[in-house]
Structure formats: structure tokens, C-alpha cells
Amino acid sequence: MVNTESVLKHIERMREHIKRNNQTAREQAEYHKTFADKHFGLGNTERAERHLDRVAAWLSTIDDDLAK
Secondary structure (H helix, E strand, O other), X not given: OOXXXXXXXXXXXXXXXXXXXXXXXXXXXXXXXXXXXXXXHOOOHHHHHHHHHHHHHHHOOOOOOOOO
């Protein structure tokens, strides 16, 4: 049977899950941003742009509103 307490626990678990996903996305975005900067510095714009695409993809998964 579904009750208020079980629903609230589930919501809290989902918030924690979203917070962890947000943190992972930020770390991965920073990682790929570092590689993009490195490749731009080496004059390899194609590889740099691929890393920036990955940055954008990771950042698009962040949803701080759901984590509140």
C-alpha cells in the first residue's frame, strides 16, 4: 500500500540521485573543457570542438531545480 511516508522517502531518494547525477555532469563537463582548452592550444580545433560538444551534452543533463 502506498502511503505518504513511502512517497516522501522515494522523493528524497530521487533528489539524492539527481544531486549525484548533477555532480557527475559538472565533473565530466570540467574534464572535457580542460581537454578542449588543451586541443585549442595545440591548434587542433576539430578535437577541441568535439570536447566542447561533450561539455554541452553533460551540462544539458543538470537540473538543479529537481534536486531541491
